Amino acid sequence: MSDEPSTFEEFVAARGPTLARSAYLLTGDRHLAEDLLQSALARALPRWSRIEDPEAYLRRVLFTEHVSWWRRRRRLTEVPLDDHDAPARGDGADEDVPRRLAVEAALRSLTPKQRAVLVLRFYEDLSEAEAATVLGVSVGTVKSQTHVALKRLRALAGVHPDLSLPERN
Known part of the structure; x- marks a missing residue:
């Protein structure tokens, strides 16, 4: 270690x-x-x-x-009018600006707790139990917040063609 x-x-x-x-x-x-x-x-x-x-x-x-x-x-x-708040990219090129802007707008439409759950589950790749521990909530809360947030994002995907999400299994 x-x-x-x-x-x-x-x-x-x-x-x-x-x-x-x-x-x-x-x-x-x-x-x-x-x-x-x-x-x-x-x-x-x-x-x-x-x-x-x-x-x-x-x-x-x-x-x-x-x-x-x-x-x-x-x-x-x-809401920034330009791209000065976005993290710097390694090569300076951003070939998928419309999609990134659509994703950022969709994420801004979520509550902070919903965003936190999605970041923990899908960016940090934590399990439901781990995310619940980090947030100090029950596993059921993580499940329900994830469900509501993904439902909201899927609804927005129908309005914004640049925001494509995988369908549920």
């Missing part, structure tokens, strides 16, 4: 970019994602030596903090 980061700084250097992508997927805004990640890291630093699984701890903080922000603010989110 010598490959695992031992200090806070090593952990942030090694896992920070992955956590930043998760934060971006939750917020849909690069600047809010940076704030969210910084807030989570600030909460972890004072108790770093007592945290058994830092990545799981920080994921949970990211998701719960994001939901808390949404509950406190309950305001309309700004």
